[in-house]
Amino acid sequence: MRIPLIIVGSIALAALLMPPLLPWGHAQIDWDNVRSGLFSHGHLLGTDDLGRDRLARLLVGTRTTLSVALAAALVALVIGTIWGAIAGWAGGRTDEVMMRIVDGLYALPFMFVVILLMVVFGRSIFLVFLGIGAVEWLTMARVVRGQVMALKNRPFVLAAEAAGSPGRVTLIRHILPNVAGVAVAYLLLTVPQVVMVESFLSFLGLGVQEPLTSLGILVNEGADDMDMHPAALLLPGAMLAAIIICLTLAGERYRDIMAKAASR
Numbered sequence: 001m002r003i004p005l006i007i008v009g010s011i012a013l014a015a016l017l018m019p020p021l022l023p024w025g026h027a028q029i030d031w032d033n034v035r036s037g038l039f040s041h042g043h044l045l046g047t048d049d050l051g052r053d054r055l056a057r058l059l060v061g062t063r064t065t066l067s068v069a070l071a072a073a074l075v076a077l078v079i080g081t082i083w084g085a086i087a088g089w090a091g092g093r094t095d096e097v098m099m100r101i102v103d104g105l106y107a108l109p110f111m112f113v114v115i116l117l118m119v120v121f122g123r124s125i126f127l128v129f130l131g132i133g134a135v136e137w138l139t140m141a142r143v144v145r146g147q148v149m150a151l152k153n154r155p156f157v158l159a160a161e162a163a164g165s166p167g168r169v170t171l172i173r174h175i176l177p178n179v180a181g182v183a184v185a186y187l188l189l190t191v192p193q194v195v196m197v198e199s200f201l202s203f204l205g206l207g208v209q210e211p212l213t214s215l216g217i218l219v220n221e222g223a224d225d226m227d228m229h230p231a232a233l234l235l236p237g238a239m240l241a242a243i244i245i246c247l248t249l250a251g252e253r254y255r256d257i258m259a260k261a262a263s264r
């Protein structure tokens with residue numbers, strides 16, 4: 001798990017710290033060097049069809065994609081944890097109604113819902129991560145619900161109830177801390193899913209808008225320019241693949257660790 005996290009951490013640090021150090025900004029146009037090649041005229045990765053530095057845009061696009069993915073995953077974590085904890089703790093009819101709502105939302109075409117939100121409410125970057133997170137919480141809710149239902153009959157919870165602890169206090173102080181590890185594991189697995197969704201939306205032109213850029217936008221631009229500059233597609237595509245693979249491997253490994261710890 002360490003190596004994938006180190007790789008993602010290195011990518012995130014480079015995307016955060018390097019753009020201010022570059023001689024060209026991601027939206028700055030070099031009119032004298034449009035579509036320049038690699039390592040030419042002070043542009044390590046060349047420039048695009050508008051004369052913008054490809055390296056600066058790659059770093060800023062990576063930073064934007066990771067920021068949107070992390071924010072959307074946190075939104076999904078908060079909504080899913082609250083929903084799943086209430087359903088699992090309440091049980092009975094309340095649990096039945098709440099989980100049928102989750103099942104109904106699962107039946108909706110996920111990407112259609114996100115695209116509809118973008119079209120109706122605009123294409124703000126804040127709406128992007130809010131919209132994605134608001135439909136990515138369903139799996140988290142199911143996971144948290146299952147954990148809460150498994151824990152609420154444990155001796156330490158029964159002892160807290162016997163001592164007169166209110167249900168809300170027991171849930172917050174005794175159950176949720178024991179659910180946190182599993183929730184974090186699924187948070188790591190949610191981030192790469194959100195990365196793919198954000199990149200797809202940006203590829204379609206419904207996600208991040210100029211002057212910002214993202215990996216999805218860069219892949220879209222690179223696909224149009226790959227005949228003359230293959231690196232324009234290969235570099236953002238490789239960055240996107242590396243982030244998704246590393247986060248998925250780290251999440252699965254951490255999930256397995258937490259599953260073994262819970263079974264003891």
